[in-house]
Amino acid sequence: MDSKEYQIRLSHIRKAFQEAGADACLISTHVNIFYLTGQIFSGYIYLSGNEDPLWLVRRPAGLEGPRVRYIRKVEQLPSMLQEEGLPAPGTLLIEGEEMGIDAWMRIQKALPATRLLNGSHALRVARSIKTDEEIALIRQSAEAHAGVYRLIPGIYKPGMTDRDLAVELDCLMLRHGNLGLFRAFGDMDAFMGTVLAGDNAAVPSPYDFALGGAGVPSNPVGASGLTLQRGMSVMVDLSGNFTGYLDDMSRTFSIGKLTDEAYRAHQVSIDISNRLQEELVPGAVCEDLYATALKMAEDAGLGHCFMGTRQQAKFVGHGVGLVINEWPVLARHMNNRLEANMVVAVEPKFVIEGTGAVGVENTYVVREGQGEKITLAEERILDLEP
Amino acid sequence: MDSKEYQIRLSHIRKAFQEAGADACLISTHVNIFYLTGQIFSGYIYLSGNEDPLWLVRRPAGLEGPRVRYIRKVEQLPSMLQEEGLPAPGTLLIEGEEMGIDAWMRIQKALPATRLLNGSHALRVARSIKTDEEIALIRQSAEAHAGVYRLIPGIYKPGMTDRDLAVELDCLMLRHGNLGLFRAFGDMDAFMGTVLAGDNAAVPSPYDFALGGAGVPSNPVGASGLTLQRGMSVMVDLSGNFTGYLDDMSRTFSIGKLTDEAYRAHQVSIDISNRLQEELVPGAVCEDLYATALKMAEDAGLGHCFMGTRQQAKFVGHGVGLVINEWPVLARHMNNRLEANMVVAVEPKFVIEGTGAVGVENTYVVREGQGEKITLAEERILDLEP
Numbered sequence: 001m002d003s004k005e006y007q008i009r010l011s012h013i014r015k016a017f018q019e020a021g022a023d024a025c026l027i028s029t030h031v032n033i034f035y036l037t038g039q040i041f042s043g044y045i046y047l048s049g050n051e052d053p054l055w056l057v058r059r060p061a062g063l064e065g066p067r068v069r070y071i072r073k074v075e076q077l078p079s080m081l082q083e084e085g086l087p088a089p090g091t092l093l094i095e096g097e098e099m100g101i102d103a104w105m106r107i108q109k110a111l112p113a114t115r116l117l118n119g120s121h122a123l124r125v126a127r128s129i130k131t132d133e134e135i136a137l138i139r140q141s142a143e144a145h146a147g148v149y150r151l152i153p154g155i156y157k158p159g160m161t162d163r164d165l166a167v168e169l170d171c172l173m174l175r176h177g178n179l180g181l182f183r184a185f186g187d188m189d190a191f192m193g194t195v196l197a198g199d200n201a202a203v204p205s206p207y208d209f210a211l212g213g214a215g216v217p218s219n220p221v222g223a224s225g226l227t228l229q230r231g232m233s234v235m236v237d238l239s240g241n242f243t244g245y246l247d248d249m250s251r252t253f254s255i256g257k258l259t260d261e262a263y264r265a266h267q268v269s270i271d272i273s274n275r276l277q278e279e280l281v282p283g284a285v286c287e288d289l290y291a292t293a294l295k296m297a298e299d300a301g302l303g304h305c306f307m308g309t310r311q312q313a314k315f316v317g318h319g320v321g322l323v324i325n326e327w328p329v330l331a332r333h334m335n336n337r338l339e340a341n342m343v344v345a346v347e348p349k350f351v352i353e354g355t356g357a358v359g360v361e362n363t364y365v366v367r368e369g370q371g372e373k374i375t376l377a378e379e380r381i382l383d384l385e386p
Numbered sequence: 387m388d389s390k391e392y393q394i395r396l397s398h399i400r401k402a403f404q405e406a407g408a409d410a411c412l413i414s415t416h417v418n419i420f421y422l423t424g425q426i427f428s429g430y431i432y433l434s435g436n437e438d439p440l441w442l443v444r445r446p447a448g449l450e451g452p453r454v455r456y457i458r459k460v461e462q463l464p465s466m467l468q469e470e471g472l473p474a475p476g477t478l479l480i481e482g483e484e485m486g487i488d489a490w491m492r493i494q495k496a497l498p499a500t501r502l503l504n505g506s507h508a509l510r511v512a513r514s515i516k517t518d519e520e521i522a523l524i525r526q527s528a529e530a531h532a533g534v535y536r537l538i539p540g541i542y543k544p545g546m547t548d549r550d551l552a553v554e555l556d557c558l559m560l561r562h563g564n565l566g567l568f569r570a571f572g573d574m575d576a577f578m579g580t581v582l583a584g585d586n587a588a589v590p591s592p593y594d595f596a597l598g599g600a601g602v603p604s605n606p607v608g609a610s611g612l613t614l615q616r617g618m619s620v621m622v623d624l625s626g627n628f629t630g631y632l633d634d635m636s637r638t639f640s641i642g643k644l645t646d647e648a649y650r651a652h653q654v655s656i657d658i659s660n661r662l663q664e665e666l667v668p669g670a671v672c673e674d675l676y677a678t679a680l681k682m683a684e685d686a687g688l689g690h691c692f693m694g695t696r697q698q699a700k701f702v703g704h705g706v707g708l709v710i711n712e713w714p715v716l717a718r719h720m721n722n723r724l725e726a727n728m729v730v731a732v733e734p735k736f737v738i739e740g741t742g743a744v745g746v747e748n749t750y751v752v753r754e755g756q757g758e759k760i761t762l763a764e765e766r767i768l769d770l771e772p
Contacts, residue, residue: 029573030573030575030592034603034604038603039603039606040575040592040603040604040605040606041592042592042593042594043592058592059590059591059592059593059594059697060589060590060591060592060598060606060697061590061696061697062590062696062697096486096487096488097486097487097488098486098573099486099487100482100483100484100485100504100506101482101483101485101487101490101504102482102483102504104487118486118487118488120486167560167561170556170557170560170566171556171557171560171561174553174556174557175553175557179577179602179604179605180556180577180578181575181577181604181605183575187415187416187484189416189426189567189569191565191566191567192566203446204445204446204447204448205445205446206416206426206427206428206429206444206445206446207428207445208428208445212446216565216630217420217424217425217426217630218420218426218565218567218627218629218630218631218708219426219565219567219630220425220426220446243604244602244603244604244605245604310447310448311445311446311447311448322604
């Protein structure tokens with residue numbers, strides 16, 4: 001990462017902890033260390049005031065730099081700060097969502113006079129406004145991702161199961177450079193994404209996805225092993241991690257013709273997407289976008305199957321970037337405002353009984369005027385039957 | 387999961403929280419919910435005394451059963467316990483390593499008179515002694531895994547990079563039923579495992595793997611994009627998740643002939659493995675197994691390249707099961723004893739400068755007499771050059 005980019009990201013993190021009322025910030029998750037430095041190490045970054053941050057590295061061996069110090073355990077932090085001439089912070093922001101209680105208590109014990117703040121959310125918010133370099137990396141993922149989706153008709157074979165198709169898709173993604181890793185915030189399991197065919201799309205999942213799918217008992221989401229048959233829709237919802245930065249895109253395919261209702265609902269999804277694209281502007285309120293989407297679905301008589309049937313997800317979009325579920329969330333009760341250069345996936349989807357899931361998901365950059373769509377692939381339902 | 391299996395697993399968890407001095411246990415991670423029930427839901431399992439546990443489900447919709455209750459938030463716990471005629475626990479074991487500080491504090495606030503215990507470790511220990519059913523599932527993964535490894539010579543093509551080979555391997559695994567999901571305890575990223583060729587094997591990684599590899603900046607472990615060339619070893623270390631339960635197995639291949647030293651070191655790895663197999667018996671002390679392995683490596687004049695060169699991992703084995711890094715760990719300062727039916731991967735590896743990584747990794751069940759090896763695939767270094 002070049003020095004200018006580093007300074008921009010530092011300024012985002014600094015703003016986050018200073019606005020939270022902290023004097024310093026101790027970062028320990030891979031995601032935030034990568035955000036800040038462009039590399040991953042095990043250890044901590046200590047950032048206070050206006051100095052360059054300290055890189056407190058546990059592993060790998062051999063990192064070098066003027067601000068690199070090796071650390072074995074967090075108990076060394078006070079003496080290391082002292083050696084650098086830095087005071088113990090009055091208030092320290094740490095990643096309380098992503099560390100165990102023991103790690104939290106050890107930091108508190110090492111810095112008994114310091115007030116600890118759980119800054120996980122503030123750091124997610126800080127990361128939500130992407131730099132030009134980050135947007136370029138997400139765009140690069142989206143372009144490669146779209147290239148793979150164009151190849152989907154070529155991997156379909158009559159008689160295959162949804163899982164067969166999901167496997168061939170994963171292989172296609174990997175062979176075209178997808179890095180495989182699917183990072184998420186929280187206890188959210190998946191593997192690149194999901195393929196949902198036919199009525200499996202209506203099966204509720206424990207996970208916080210837009211839709212579900214039975215999956216397998218040890219990972220209950222997505223493909224369930226059913227044979228693809230005429231009249232089924234097949235929704236492909238994978239995450240494109242070709243650069244370390246993720247885009248998110250869903251497209252719908254069909255096995256032969258679908259019902260008129262399915263095509264109509266698919267068009268409503270496209271209409272909602274286009275409408276929300278106009279609203280993906282700085283200052284827009286997140287819950288308003290969800291309300292707009294829900295109202296359009298209801299006005300089309302499709303409220304009962306919007307974002308599922310037996311279980312309906314209560315959001316229509318979410319940030320993407322280093323993880324699949326970044327800030328912000330387009331959902332009820334989210335009264336925060338969009339800002340320029342946030343990157344948001346919008347996924348108004350419908351589940352049609354007897355057919356399956358229909359709709360599209362695209363990733364947009366929030367811009368003045370309207371959102372910029374970066375997932376550029378055919379949005380019509382493509383028939384996979386030869 | 388049948389009722390008998392459920393009772394066995396319940397008894398493991400009960401023993402864990404009771405020995406920790408707790409009156410009850412509140413489980414919330416996918417891994418432990420799956421362990422206990424054979425399915426995953428979002429929510430909690432509340433287990434006290436000898437009653438059947440309460441399943442407190444947030445998602446998916448539609449779960450049914452005599453002990454299933456739907457819950458929206460943890461603040462409802464006290465009133466739900468009251469409705470069941472259960473007292474608020476004096477001491478409650480919760481998964482403190484895997485929840486954020488806010489979740490911990492919310493539980494504490496909901497149960498102000500309850501003492502909370504961080505039971506993550508106790509639950510890992512409880513899960514470390516596998517049931518016959520779990521061993522059967524790990525064995526099934528190991529058999530499918532070995533089947534895939536036998537196909538590796540068929541996917542090698544001269545001129546491919548380590549990453550090309552890694553991708554083809556991942557595809558092979560997926561097509562043969564690997565579920566893709568690689569669960570780990572802690573902030574440990576990977577994707578099925580690693581392929582290490584040539585001197586990339588010596589590159590230190592931030593992750594807690596036996597060996598490293600440069601990987602890519604956003605995921606610094608494993609293949610680095612180098613072209614496979616004559617004289618390189620290629621170590622394949624993937625996790626076999628074909629059943630929800632993981633085995634762990636590494637095998638070494640070569641591009642043409644390797645140096646005599648490399649073959650000798652590989653044989654030392656097999657010798658160490660065979661020796662440790664004899665010691666994988668109930669009552670053996672974990673650190674003793676590590677000491678045995680280290681001594682054998684040193685006696686062979688290979689201490690300097692045992693488990694890496696520039697960075698040396700300080701363990702030689704680890705539990706496997708629902709996650710890749712289960713309890714126990716065969717490492718220095720681990721003075722706990724093995725018990726029958728623990729499942730442990732043993733991976734004495736060497737990094738030979740100019741050649742790469744050599745050695746084997748196998749998964750064993752701890753048994754009276756000696757460990758039972760369940761990863762049955764050729765252990766010699768196979769030459770991939772046609």
